[in-house]
Amino acid sequence: MxxxxxxxxxxxxxxxxxxxxxxxxxxxxxxxxxxxxxxxxxxxxxxxxxxxxxxxxxxxxxxxxxxxxxxxxxxxxxxVRTLKYEKDTRSASKDLQTVETTVTVNYHPDKESVHRLYKNLGLDYENRVIQPAIEETVKQVTANYNAEELITKRPLVKADIESAISERLNQFEVVTEVISITDFEFSALFDSAIEAKVEAEQNALKAENDLRRIEVEAKQREANAMGLANANVAEAKGEAEAIGIINKALSENPNYLEWLKTQAWDGKLPLVVGEGGTPFIQIPTNP
Structure with missing residues (x-):
């Protein structure tokens, strides 16, 4: 080879x-x-x-x-499109009533600051800042109100929660759009107490309205009675004045009575006429 x-x-x-x-x-x-x-x-x-x-x-x-x-x-x-985060929260009111609610946050990362967001928080920023922000904010705000105020002043409570969450998340380059709060829910015992109070207030209002209605009706009846009495007095007074005028006229002029007769005569002769004390009957004849 x-x-x-x-x-x-x-x-x-x-x-x-x-x-x-x-x-x-x-x-x-x-x-x-x-x-x-x-x-x-x-x-x-x-x-x-x-x-x-x-x-x-x-x-x-x-x-x-x-x-x-x-x-x-x-x-x-x-x-950086609109994202949604929903969180169930449990807190206590100022009068130590347990409050449960659901907060929904529509948000998006700041488009011009996502590099800082990623550097400081990474991609898991929902669990790092959004969840704690919701929980802590709801607890802080609800602690400033009584349970009844959380119901009657709900727009004010909602505004406080929205403002606090938005301010906190903006520090982390997260822009909030809409924050929705589900109705506050309380214990069954507190709900029963609220229902009883509302029912009592409604009954009291109904009784007050009934009393006002009775007072108005009584005043109406009183006004009607006074009106009728005044009318009767006026009528009696008028009749008395008329009689006084007639009596005065008679006393001043004896012929006034005859004039009244002529004014009241209908032009027909009576069927029975007494003249010179001798009565006779005049029978009308057909023309």
Whole structure:
């Protein structure tokens, strides 16, 4: 066997080696190209990392295609659309009544500050800041009101809770949109006491209204009676005055009585006439 390889074998080996190197180069180029392209999804912002450290000098990346330095840089997607967090809370009122309610917070991370949010809290910021903010705020606010005030002054309580939660979350680059509070729920014993109190107040109001109605009706009857009495007095007074006038006229003029007779006569002769003390009957005849 010859100690020397043929030139043909060397050529084939070199060709295969060149092809392998070419393939490796293409793979490396593909990997480099793939690693340099980052896509930020719609409704998200990208946090740029240099060797896994947040680059606070660079603003968050908008949604779309971005090119970075392969292997050195990376991009973390953070959703900035409206998100929802709901938490059941249990607290105590000022008069030590147990209060249960559900708070729902619609929020979104600050679009221009998601890199600071990620640096300080990471992606689990709901459990780190939103949950404690809701629990502590509800406990602090409800402790300022009696249980009855939590019902009668609900808009004021809701405003206090909203303001406190918003102020606290804004410190962590979280923007609150809408905060909803479900009706406050109390123990069965307290609910029964409230129902009894409301029923008593309603009964008292009904009794007061009935008393006012009776007073009004009594005044109406009194007014009607006084009106009728005044009418009778006026009528009697009128009749008395009329009689006085007639008597005065008779005393001053005896012929006044005859004049009254002529005014009252209907023009027909009576059927029975007494003249000179001799009565006679006049029978009317047909014309």
């Amino acid at each position: 010859s100690r020397y390889q043929s030139p043909k074998v060397d050529v084939n080996f070199n060709a295969a080696k060149g092809v392998a190197i070419g393939i490796i180069i293409l793979i490396l180029i593909g990997v480099m190209a793939f690693a340099s392209v980052k896509i930020v999804d719609a409704g998200h912002r990208g946090v740029l990392l240099h060797w896994s450290a947040v680059d606070l000098a660079s603003p968050p990346l908008d949604e779309g295609l971005h090119f970075v330095v392969p292997f050195q840089d990376d991009v973390v997607d953070i959703e």
